[in-house]
Amino acid sequence: MRFLFTSLITLLGGTVAIAHNEVPDSIAARELDEIVVQAPRVIRKADMDVFYPSQTAVEYSKNGMQMLRNLMIPTLNVDDFSGTVKSSGQSVQLRINGRVATTEQVQSLLPETIKRVEWIDNPGLRYNGANAVVNFIVTNPDAGGAFMLSGDQALNCAWAPWYASLKFNDGKSQWGLSMNYKLTNKIGCTREYYETFIYPDGQSLTRKETPVGGYMDENRGNFQLDYSYINPDTTVVWVALSGFKQWAIASLFDGVMSLNNGFSDIRLRDYKGVKGFTPSFSAYLEQHFSHNQVIAVDFNASLYNGRTLHDYTEKVKDSGGDITNVSTSIRDCNQAYGIEANYIKKWSG
Incomplete structure (x- = not known):
C-alpha cells in the first residue's frame, strides 16, 4: 500500500513538473485531493540549470536518488532499481559538492541535506568528457x-542488492560508514548460436x-569509511578509505555442438570468471576565494590484486574423448595513482 501511495505521489509530481517547464524560473503549485505538490524552483544560468528542491520533493524522497527523480529534470532518466542515471x-556523471561520486554514495544522501542540484547538460573540460x-x-x-x-531480495532466485x-x-x-553487497548466485543463463564456414574450395561446414x-x-561488495567537512560555497574537504571485493563474477555455458559433416x-x-580485492584511498579539496575563483584538487590511489580464470573444453559426446x-x-x-587540480574563474558577464 505504501508503494502504491508513493507511486501515486511521484506521478502527480511529474504532472506538475511538466506544467512548470512551460513557465521557467517560477514556482508552480496545484492542489490535488488535499495534497499540494510543488515543483522545484529553477534558476537558468549560462552553464547550468540550478534546481532548488521543494518541500514536497523532500518529503516524498527517502534518499538522494529518489530526490533526483522527483525533481523531474527534462531528458533525465533515473532508475532506482538498477541504480542508473x-x-x-x-x-x-554524478558529483557531490564537486567531487565524482557513485550511485551508492548518492543513495546515502539525506534529502533534507540537499541544498540544490546543478544540472549541466553541456559540460566543459573540467568534467573529463562527460x-x-x-x-x-x-x-x-x-x-x-x-x-x-x-535491499531488494528476489523471491525466486538468489539475486539481491543490499546497502x-x-x-x-x-x-x-561528518563521519560515515557505508557498505553494499550485490548477490547474484547461480542465476540460470544459456546461449545458442548457428554459424556456417565456407572454405576456398567451395565446401561448407555448419555448426x-x-x-x-x-x-x-x-x-x-564494498565498504567505505569517510570524513567530510562541508561549508557550501566556501570549503569542502572529503577523505575516504574504501575496499571493493569481487567474490565471483563468472559465467558458465554448457551445450552440445552438432556439425553437418557427419562428425559426432x-x-x-x-x-569465465574474475575475482579480486581493491583497496583505495581518495581525498578531495575545494576552496572558494573572492572574485568567483575556485581551486579544486582531487587525489586517488588504489591497489588491485585479483585473478582471471578461463576454462574451455570440447569432448566427443558419445566416447567422452577430449578434443x-x-x-x-x-x-x-x-597500482594506480592520480591527482587532478583545477583552477576555476567565473566572470559575471
Missing part, C-alpha cells in the same frame, strides 16, 4: 546522525550449439 540514452553532469550541493547537519538500510549507511555529525563535520545448462555469478556431436563447456582442453589462470596485481 541517463540522459538521452547516455550515462550521466555527456552530462548532476552535481549535488549538500550540507552536513549540525548534530546527530543517520542510519539507512535498503547500509551510518553517519555521525558534529558541526560542519549449431544447443544449450544444455549454464549460470551467471556476480557476488561483489560435441559436448562443450565454457567458463580441446584449454585452462588459463592469470594473476593481476597493479
Whole structure:
C-alpha cells in the first residue's frame, strides 16, 4: 500500500513538473485531493540549470536518488532499481559538492541535506568528457546522525542488492560508514548460436550449439569509511578509505555442438570468471576565494590484486574423448595513482 501511495505521489509530481517547464524560473503549485505538490524552483544560468528542491520533493524522497527523480529534470532518466542515471540514452556523471561520486554514495544522501542540484547538460573540460553532469550541493547537519538500510531480495532466485549507511555529525563535520553487497548466485543463463564456414574450395561446414545448462555469478561488495567537512560555497574537504571485493563474477555455458559433416556431436563447456580485492584511498579539496575563483584538487590511489580464470573444453559426446582442453589462470596485481587540480574563474558577464 505504501508503494502504491508513493507511486501515486511521484506521478502527480511529474504532472506538475511538466506544467512548470512551460513557465521557467517560477514556482508552480496545484492542489490535488488535499495534497499540494510543488515543483522545484529553477534558476537558468549560462552553464547550468540550478534546481532548488521543494518541500514536497523532500518529503516524498527517502534518499538522494529518489530526490533526483522527483525533481523531474527534462531528458533525465533515473532508475532506482538498477541504480542508473541517463540522459538521452547516455550515462550521466554524478558529483557531490564537486567531487565524482557513485550511485551508492548518492543513495546515502539525506534529502533534507540537499541544498540544490546543478544540472549541466553541456559540460566543459573540467568534467573529463562527460555527456552530462548532476552535481549535488549538500550540507552536513549540525548534530546527530543517520542510519539507512535498503535491499531488494528476489523471491525466486538468489539475486539481491543490499546497502547500509551510518553517519555521525558534529558541526560542519561528518563521519560515515557505508557498505553494499550485490548477490547474484547461480542465476540460470544459456546461449545458442548457428554459424556456417565456407572454405576456398567451395565446401561448407555448419555448426549449431544447443544449450544444455549454464549460470551467471556476480557476488561483489564494498565498504567505505569517510570524513567530510562541508561549508557550501566556501570549503569542502572529503577523505575516504574504501575496499571493493569481487567474490565471483563468472559465467558458465554448457551445450552440445552438432556439425553437418557427419562428425559426432560435441559436448562443450565454457567458463569465465574474475575475482579480486581493491583497496583505495581518495581525498578531495575545494576552496572558494573572492572574485568567483575556485581551486579544486582531487587525489586517488588504489591497489588491485585479483585473478582471471578461463576454462574451455570440447569432448566427443558419445566416447567422452577430449578434443580441446584449454585452462588459463592469470594473476593481476597493479597500482594506480592520480591527482587532478583545477583552477576555476567565473566572470559575471
